[in-house]
Amino acid sequence: MIDYPKMFRVRQKFDGPKVDDLAAAVDQELARLNLATRVRPGQSVAITAGSRGIANIRLVIKAAVEHFQALGAKPFIVPAMGSHGGGTAEGQRQIVEGYGITEAFCGCPIRASMETVVVCQTKEGFPVHFDRQAYEADHVLVVGRVKPHTDFVGDIESGLMKMMLIGLGKHNGAKVYHRAIKDYNFAQIVRSVAGRVLANCRIVAGLAVIENAYDETAKIAAVAPEEFEAREKELLALAKKWMARLPFRLVDILFIDEIGKNISGAGMDTNIVGRKFQSHAPAPDEYPKVKRIVVRGLTEETHGNAAGIGIAEFCTSRAVRQTNLSFTRINCLTAGHVAACMLPVDFETDREVLNEALPTIGLTEPPDAKILWIKNTLDLAEVECSQVYLEEARGRDDLEILTELRDLPFDAAGNLPRSVHEFAELAAK
DSSP: OOOOEEEEEEEEOOOOOOOOOOOHHHHHHHHHHHHGTTOOOOOEEEEESSSSSOOTTTHHHHHHHHHHHHHOEEEEEEEOOOTGGSHHHHHHHHHHTTTTTTHHHSSSSSSOOOOOEEEEEEETTTTTEEEHHHHHEEEEEEEEBBBSSSOSSSSSSSSSHHHHHHIIIHHHHHHHHHHHHHHHHHHHHHHHHHHHHHSSSSSEEEEEEEETTTTTTEEEEOGGGGHHHHHHHHHHHHHHHHHOOOSSSSSEEEEOOOBOOTTTTTSSSSHTTSSSSSSSSSTTTSSEEEEEEEEEOOOOTTTTTTTTGGOEEEEHHHHHHHHOOOHHHHHHHHHTOGGGGGGEEEESSSHHHHHHHHHOOOOGGGGGOOOOESSSTTTTEEEEGGGGHHHHHHTOEEEEEOOOOOOOOOOOOOOOSHHHHHHHHHHOO
């Protein structure tokens, strides 16, 4: 019989602002650019909607739609998400609508298509693809979250410029650009393609969203096309400053309730779990250092796309059954991240997973194992921690201890509650 460590719950205290009135913030930021001097009544405006689960994204998109409608323009929404949704127009529309970005709510059409226009060639010699619906519009508003990328490091990572490549490039463009990144580098390709898009595709503005560590909207920034690169550098610095983190730097086993494309491009944010540079171990100077990752399931919003599951060493059999292998492989192979779609070792119950994972962490005895349990890599305000962390937690001003030590709540079948938050609710009763 294995003597499992007892667990306690902490609440993390993060710094970071929060936008309270989203609609007003979007309207004020876009008004600051005085777009009425460029957008004429009756002109069409394509507004991008990506596949990430950005906090309040439906409110942001709706407010942008209403701003252009107030100018007399005719906005419409374009799903901009590379190869996600199985690389189909129907799949991408389904993702957008799953976030509440519907025609009824936003008050404008959604035009989903995988057809692209080859705008030109880059200096490196490959074609620049751009969504046909957006290309034929009079103007394009690029909406996206600025944050650290899950694979690449630089002064430009995930944000408006990447949206112009991978998002608006659709499946055709994403395949080309991810191949090009293997021969050159992300920084060169993102600047090369974005420069051509800005020069040829009538980008009227960008609308950048930055989130705080509590998965809330921290800042809305409207960006003029000529300022995309400079502003993205500034906004990325803020995003890094405000991002969440695990409460401890050394982890033997990390349980993650769910992964999905709405959580991160890699299913789980590699910046959070310490797997940005290598799939199954942290780089020498990378923290946190997590020895084993366990994925327990997929989000509903990911529609079976388990991209990133291959970063984990273990998973439940339920997570495997939730996986749409076709969607997952299309996405990962398009991105050139082959390991991300490889399935981990799976077991039917959480108890089996933990029993098999514990002997792989080294000589540490089970009661002393450093175990963390989170819902997903966006939801880190409260974390379940094993007993070995308790002494350190008591001395930390940024952690509030919420519970006493208690046993892992396995049921008769050997499973834990579906969510780490359900554990908290059970313990409170």
